[in-house]
Amino acid sequence: MEQTYNNRYILGISFISALGGYLFGFDFAVISGALPFLREQFSLNAYWEGFLAGSLGLGCIVGCLLAGKLAEKYGRKPGLSLAAIIFALSSLGMALSSGMSVFIFMRFVAGIGVGMASILSPLYIAEISPASVRGRNVAINQLTIVFGILITNLVNYKLAGYGDQSWRMMFGLGVIPSVLFLIGVVYLPESPRWLMSNGQEERAAAILQKIGDKNYVTKTVSDFKQGFKSQQKQSFAAVFSKAVRPAMTVGITLAVFQQLCGINVVFNFTSTIFESVGADLDRQLSETVAIGIVNTLFTLLAMWEVDKLGRRPLMLAGSLGLSIAYVVLATLLQSQAAPIWISIVVLVAIALYATSLAPVTWVLISEIFPNHIRGLASSAAVVCLWAAYFVLVFTFPIMASILGTYGPFYVYAVICMAAFLFIKKRVKETKGQTLEELENNFVSH
Numbered sequence: 516m517e518q519t520y521n522n523r524y525i526l527g528i529s530f531i532s533a534l535g536g537y538l539f540g541f542d543f544a545v546i547s548g549a550l551p552f553l554r555e556q557f558s559l560n561a562y563w564e565g566f567l568a569g570s571l572g573l574g575c576i577v578g579c580l581l582a583g584k585l586a587e588k589y590g591r592k593p594g595l596s597l598a599a600i601i602f603a604l605s606s607l608g609m610a611l612s613s614g615m616s617v618f619i620f621m622r623f624v625a626g627i628g629v630g631m632a633s634i635l636s637p638l639y640i641a642e643i644s645p646a647s648v649r650g651r652n653v654a655i656n657q658l659t660i661v662f663g664i665l666i667t668n669l670v671n672y673k674l675a676g677y678g679d680q681s682w683r684m685m686f687g688l689g690v691i692p693s694v695l696f697l698i699g700v701v702y703l704p705e706s707p708r709w710l711m712s713n714g715q716e717e718r719a720a721a722i723l724q725k726i727g728d729k730n731y732v733t734k735t736v737s738d739f740k741q742g743f744k745s746q747q748k749q750s751f752a753a754v755f756s757k758a759v760r761p762a763m764t765v766g767i768t769l770a771v772f773q774q775l776c777g778i779n780v781v782f783n784f785t786s787t788i789f790e791s792v793g794a795d796l797d798r799q800l801s802e803t804v805a806i807g808i809v810n811t812l813f814t815l816l817a818m819w820e821v822d823k824l825g826r827r828p829l830m831l832a833g834s835l836g837l838s839i840a841y842v843v844l845a846t847l848l849q850s851q852a853a854p855i856w857i858s859i860v861v862l863v864a865i866a867l868y869a870t871s872l873a874p875v876t877w878v879l880i881s882e883i884f885p886n887h888i889r890g891l892a893s894s895a896a897v898v899c900l901w902a903a904y905f906v907l908v909f910t911f912p913i914m915a916s917i918l919g920t921y922g923p924f925y926v927y928a929v930i931c932m933a934a935f936l937f938i939k940k941r942v943k944e945t946k947g948q949t950l951e952e953l954e955n956n957f958v959s960h
Contacts, residue, residue, distance in 0.1 A: 540666075541692060553567065594631055638889065753888050771902075820870070833875075
């Protein structure tokens with residue numbers, strides 16, 4: 516049956532939901548510009564620098580676990596509202612911190628909001644999007660993440676000249692997008708798939724009618740009912756059952772690789788990397804802006820290609836390309852090359868990541884799990900992602916102090932090559948298939 520869609524409406528609610536991604540990008544990026552000031556403010560050594568940066572990831576783990584349970588019990592919308600409130604309160608808390616312990620606690624709280632948004636925004640978008648545009652729409656979330664990173668880096672660069680306490684303004688400004696996100700969530704409909712899972716078929720059908728024509732509504736409801744017949748109770752035991760294990764293995768492994776590939780060291784420790792080759796503070800902060808611009812441009816490219824080229828080719832090209840780029844970067848850092856050469860290779864690595872592991876991992880996590888446990892399964896995968904993020908950013912300053920700033924990048928090159936081999940062997944293509952059809956690909960029967 517031929518189907519037509521209300522693309523304007525679908526894009527509208529996708530963008531509102533993806534504002535959670537913007538706040539994710541804000542909390543993720545703000546540390547890069549603030550870190551030179553925080554080192555002085557709190558007299559950070561390598562251990563505490565890594566822990567302060569990584570405390571966001573620990574909060575994300577809690578946020579993911581909370582979001583998974585909220586999403587299945589109360590729906591996707593209440594979780595998004597709670598995330599917005601947490602973002603606002605934590606931004607104020609970090610800005611007003613009186614000492615390092617208070618700051619780390621508030622950054623941990625911010626991580627709870629990031630963790631919730633990292634689960635709920637792509638999950639919600641995947642569930643309200645027709646199969647033909649699902650990859651592009653879920654990638655909108657990645658676009659808002661990188662847009663949040665870019666805007667935050669620009670603001671940090673401008674605020675850096677306001678003195679030693681300018682880091683407080685950097686964090687405090689997060690209140691503004693948090694409030695806008697909370698207002699936007701009020702206008703979102705609940706996920707029709709969650710409504711059908713909870714016996715609210717009439718409400719679900721009414722929302723589906725806004726998304727597509729009669730044929731789309733009929734097929735979506737029919738596909739859901741067909742899949743619902745064999746569903747088991749929602750629990751973490753079901754998530755790790757034998758039938759779901761192939762999908763969980765792929766989801767968790769890709770989530771861990773997305774972080775341990777090392778690119779978030781470049782995002783979070785830009786100043787450290789460029790300081791090691793003699794760049795001054797102005798140059799360090801201007802590099803964060805360049806990174807934000809390239810990240811945004813290549814994420815836009817990925818949005819339009821993920822449903823054309825497919826998920827698998829992009830992931831293969833990105834992981835192999837990053838492995839090569841890191842070897843070059845490590846060699847340049849080791850030989851104390853001029854900052855311009857470091858900058859070029861860093862921007863190439865960002866471009867590779869932005870068109871592959873960054874958006875596509877979130878797309879795959881949002882679509883490869885069965886309907887009845889998608890919220891819990893997604894949260895389990897993303898918990899592993901944030902645990903890997905903590906390990907990455909906590910260990911980098913320590914490894915860099917022992918091996919030199921270049922040393923960790925040789926390790927990341929090996930990890931990226933391992934990711935390439937795993938994707939080649941285990942990851943199947945998902946483009947153009949409905950969420951119900953994908954169960955046959957990733958779930959053993």
